[in-house]
Amino acid sequence: xxxxxxxxxxxxxxxxxxxxxxxxxxxxxxxxxxxxxxxxxxxxxxxxxxxxxxxxxxxxxxxxxxxxxxxxxxxxxxxxxxxxxxxxxxxxxxxxxxxxxxxxxxxxxxxxxxxxxxxxxxxxxxxxxxxxxxxxxxxxxxxxxxxxxxxxxxxxxxxxxxxxxxxxxxxxxxxxxxxxxxxxxxxxxxxxxxxxxxxxxxxxxxxxxxxxxxxxxxxxxxxxxxxxxxxxxxxxxxxxxxxxxxxxxxxxxxxxxxxxxxxxxxxxxxxxxxxxxxxxxxxxxxxxxxxxxxxxxxxxxxxxxxxxxxxxxxxxxxxxxxxxxxxxxxxxxxxxxxxxxxxxxxxx
Numbered sequence: 555x556x557x558x559x560x561x562x563x564x565x566x567x568x569x570x571x572x573x574x575x576x577x578x579x580x581x582x583x584x585x586x587x588x589x590x591x592x593x594x595x596x597x598x599x600x601x602x603x604x605x606x607x608x609x610x611x612x613x614x615x616x617x618x619x620x621x622x623x624x625x626x627x628x629x630x631x632x633x634x635x636x637x638x639x640x641x642x643x644x645x646x647x648x649x650x651x652x653x654x655x656x657x658x659x660x661x662x663x664x665x666x667x668x669x670x671x672x673x674x675x676x677x678x679x680x681x682x683x684x685x686x687x688x689x690x691x692x693x694x695x696x697x698x699x700x701x702x703x704x705x706x707x708x709x710x711x712x713x714x715x716x717x718x719x720x721x722x723x724x725x726x727x728x729x730x731x732x733x734x735x736x737x738x739x740x741x742x743x744x745x746x747x748x749x750x751x752x753x754x755x756x757x758x759x760x761x762x763x764x765x766x767x768x769x770x771x772x773x774x775x776x777x778x779x780x781x782x783x784x785x786x787x788x789x790x791x792x793x794x795x796x797x798x799x800x801x802x803x804x805x806x807x808x809x810x811x812x813x814x815x816x817x818x819x820x821x822x823x824x825x826x827x828x829x830x831x832x833x834x835x836x837x838x839x840x841x842x843x844x845x846x847x848x849x850x851x852x853x854x855x856x857x858x859x860x861x862x863x864x865x866x867x868x869x870x871x872x873x874x875x876x877x878x879x880x881x882x883x884x885x886x887x888x889x890x891x892x893x894x895x896x897x898x899x900x901x902x
Contacts, residue, residue, distance in 0.1 A: 558836065559830065559835055560901070571837075574607045577737070579612050582617075587856055589638070593880050595630075598886075611682045614763070615792070618686075619787070627671050637662070642876070652771055667757070672757065686726070686728060687763045687776075689725040692705070693705035694706070694723045695782060697783075709722075720819075726744045727787075728748050728749070729749050737805075758776045758777070767785055769857075790817050809838050812838065815828070850875055
């Protein structure tokens, strides 16, 4: 389905849609949920990317940053294929510890980047990557499960009262392409550390952005950033509740859901919704709930599948979901090729 913020909706309905109007592509946190987007990503490479007018900002947290590490390589289709294969095939011992999961994550990133990936990302002529991470503060920087778990519980409780209390536990950090500032560069509400992306910190910032507390180790002392432990950017910016588009451009947002949840701790807080101003010029593309009900097990893949399925059953379900999502990709291709977005788009 296709939804758009107020200004984007009005513009598309009146003037149609041109890929050249896109100035940002946004990518949310969500772990294995990204598998429902891998087919859409391929259509975006084929039908939209060749028609972009740079610079185009890639703003991602967690798995969104991983996807964009594929987008910004010279052969993004091959990169996303490597990522998909490595992600599907990951295998662990019966009870993997945090060290094993962290090591496997590094191994997957090595496969995704290949030999020249870092250089290609940092020199891409069109894309400007920006990776959202958090720097853990106080007990949230500990790797001791009891201390870290206590900190996360306190953060969740206080966040339910006021989202700004996350400042007590985490500092938003934006690792940015130094060539052009992203629309999110001046994001308010949370103090933000801004660090220039470079060959010395790109890989660590990608790993850190997906380092879920108690699942992966935090990344310590990333080059160019304030010393400390860096963790999953989705803690503050789960679905990127921050300015996504410049005033004269649109943001394209391939997403797992038809709504935007601000932070990781807001997933079960129905009253906590994104600021409409941040999505004013955003076009959100997502599977419908009816489509999701037809996926294997009636749901989008997620990391709990590692707990509840054997490796073989998980792999079968995930491959089935990826194959089923070819339907979404074909629909997006048709909508773009026949200029049907103005007739299909709904208000976000």
